[in-house]
Amino acid sequence: MKACGIIVEYNPFHNGHNYHAKKARELSKADVVVAVMSGNFLQRGEPAIIDKWMRANEALQNGVDLVVELPIQWSLQSADYFARGGILLLQALKCESYCFGTDVASEFDYQAFGKFVKENQKTINQTFQQLSNPTMSYAQTMTEVYRELYPQLLLTGEQPNHVLGLTYAQENAQYTNPMTSIPLPRVGASYHSKEIHNEIASATAIRKAIIEGLLVEQVVPQQTTSDLQAYQITWNNYWEFLKYRIIISSVDELREIYQMVEGLEYRLKSLIYEANSFEEFVQAVKTKRYTQTRIQRLLCYVLLNIKTSDIKEAWESNYLHVLGFTENGQRYLKEKKAVIDYPVLSKIGKKEEQAYKLTVRSDKVYQMGNPLILEQNFGKFPIRSNPL
Amino acid sequence: MKACGIIVEYNPFHNGHNYHAKKARELSKADVVVAVMSGNFLQRGEPAIIDKWMRANEALQNGVDLVVELPIQWSLQSADYFARGGILLLQALKCESYCFGTDVASEFDYQAFGKFVKENQKTINQTFQQLSNPTMSYAQTMTEVYRELYPQLLLTGEQPNHVLGLTYAQENAQYTNPMTSIPLPRVGASYHSKEIHNEIASATAIRKAIIEGLLVEQVVPQQTTSDLQAYQITWNNYWEFLKYRIIISSVDELREIYQMVEGLEYRLKSLIYEANSFEEFVQAVKTKRYTQTRIQRLLCYVLLNIKTSDIKEAWESNYLHVLGFTENGQRYLKEKKAVIDYPVLSKIGKKEEQAYKLTVRSDKVYQMGNPLILEQNFGKFPIRSNPL
The missing domain is CATH 3.40.50.620 (HUPs)
Structure with a gap:
């Protein structure tokens, strides 16, 4: 086969x-x-x-x-x-x-x-x-590398x-x-389209529609429609756990988390008290160098207590x-x-x-x-x- | 003065x-x-x-x-x-x-x-x-010591x-x-009386009455009555945090907690999934040697991430x-x-x-x-x- x-x-x-x-x-x-x-x-x-x-x-x-x-x-x-x-x-x-x-x-x-x-x-x-320079993310630098070495990529x-x-x-x-x-x-x-027009829509658009309480039957199979009636999970479901976790952890403990680099642990500790939601917290923590996705992954590692040694193992x-x-x-x-x-x-x-x-x-x-x-x-x- | x-x-x-x-x-x-x-x-x-x-x-x-x-x-x-x-x-x-x-x-x-x-x-x-012997708690042993050395204590x-x-x-x-x-x-x-009869009742009895939704005006001053209308905290308010904390922590991490002795960290890890409430969890964890209060304090240290070094400092x-x-x-x-x-x-x-x-x-x-x-x-x- x-x-x-x-x-x-x-x-x-x-x-x-x-x-x-x-x-x-x-x-x-x-x-x-x-x-x-x-x-x-x-x-x-x-x-x-x-x-x-x-x-x-x-x-x-x-x-x-x-x-x-x-x-x-x-x-x-x-x-x-x-x-x-x-x-x-x-x-x-x-x-x-x-x-x-x-x-x-x-x-x-x-x-x-x-x-x-x-x-x-x-x-x-x-x-x-x-x-490589400190203002560019890894992905941005790689894009520059290929623009130079393999221009037929046409990266936009x-x-x-x-x-x-x-x-x-x-x-x-x-x-x-x-x-x-x-x-x-x-x-x-x-990929990032946020609107639903016909039978095919991006998952991003579909999640947005679900959270807004709109029907998505048009763009998902029946099984998905029925599954989504059970519950819908977002980061909000874990915000209190994340906040608790950052509050109880010392900077030394946070530093052991996978991908906690360049003093990000201090940013997390100092910004956690002011944020009223996960959304607000991510917006406060992210920088030019650390994109939203990068920060969200880091916060997952914090939430889940994933250390470099855990990943390597x-x-x-x-x-x-x-x-x-x-x-x-x-x-x-x-x-x-x-x-x-x-x-x-x-x-x-x-x-x-x-x-x-x-x-x-x-x-x-x-x-x-x-x-x-x-x-x-x-x-x-x-x-x-x-x-x- | x-x-x-x-x-x-x-x-x-x-x-x-x-x-x-x-x-x-x-x-x-x-x-x-x-x-x-x-x-x-x-x-x-x-x-x-x-x-x-x-x-x-x-x-x-x-x-x-x-x-x-x-x-x-x-x-x-x-x-x-x-x-x-x-x-x-x-x-x-x-x-x-x-x-x-x-x-x-x-x-x-x-x-x-x-x-x-x-x-x-x-x-x-x-x-x-x-x-001293392994079946007795510290307090029990001390009681025995004084029964011998200072019998006029009349410890019951x-x-x-x-x-x-x-x-x-x-x-x-x-x-x-x-x-x-x-x-x-x-x-x-x-101290441990659980009933309210007259103007004076134990705090234990009062908390019990409050949780059961009974009026306690008779046994507390006006300010307390009004304060208790705002909210009433119990361990239940932290049960989810405690459970999360024990789930994400390794036994090595739990071992660093103040008063985590004699493999109690393994008990916590192995019993956490079966308990449906804080009450159930404490009942499962406690032993003859480790009284309920002792375990509850330990669980506070876990909840608050308090290590021996923190206490000493x-x-x-x-x-x-x-x-x-x-x-x-x-x-x-x-x-x-x-x-x-x-x-x-x-x-x-x-x-x-x-x-x-x-x-x-x-x-x-x-x-x-x-x-x-x-x-x-x-x-x-x-x-x-x-x-x-």
């Missing part, structure tokens, strides 16, 4: 994701579509609007055959590490290709770019050193999907057997936590069992809980955001879905 | 406390009654039902002339340290006598007992070593005020100029934080200014906040228990009270 991989967050699953899964199958001519999906804490430094099991279920009912969790050490990360984790798990799952959305209309050759980076890493690093600074695609390509190029990369031009809505132990499959997905998993790179977790008992502890602990905090959120790991089995 | 000191918690201030203040003045023939009062976290390991400013105000309107805060490093402690801190501050404030409630009816000579302990410390320590194990009185006496005897001790037999209600820097005074109380403070042992804090600005940081930080957490609790330290001045 042949698989095409996709790297996703599904926050929540919408019609655009359905289109993506369908096109992935069609363009790759694969038997199964395998999704590596962020768990309950997402790339842009926020909790998922509904839990990972609900989001996996939505996917399985709408074109995806197998959903494996992208654990927190990879999901709650800048684009680089997010891509690294996603590609790592798709490679481990023996996908032959991967399909991703892009906001570049032209026929850009991602695979060629990946190869270029692999072969010119030294020059890239040197140029990065030269161009407003194509997050294209940038993510480039990162996938770089990661994929590092493997002995790179997967075939299948870019899929986005339709209907740009988790990076060393990779597992494939299966959230669910269709019959086809299960068949694929069985067939590849012997060649898959990492242990497959299809049930989390006491032993597996220990192996997977960073995600388990974080999910416990996620659960505290709303009494309706169920246990996320212990005793859970993969969803078996048989869509019509 | 002459002062009589009292060591109190006022949780909340009731008619029995009013009687205590009146009798203290009468029996001591002092010009002022000086109360050293626990701040927002109390001896039995719980948050105060209303904040320290409200409780100080109640006292000032009902027979007390000066209220000084017993800070958290002394208030949230076993009877020994609680007494040590209370006597320390009364000594610092140059009180000539101190008056305390006792549940022993006979004319017991506390001062003589204090002297005996001072002069026989070595024998007491040796006997303690001999009798059910006289918490008598035991506290003994501890005051021991502490007081250590000073060059011990204060005169004035025991006051309790009237109307035993705070013990080294003593301040007299004035919560309020009557005209008479203020006059006393002025007169004694030059001879008072520790710095008097009558306003907490940025500088004083640093000096008083353990209490300030704990009060910030206390404040998170209810949005109606006002700022507790920064920018606060002593209450000036002129009761009729």
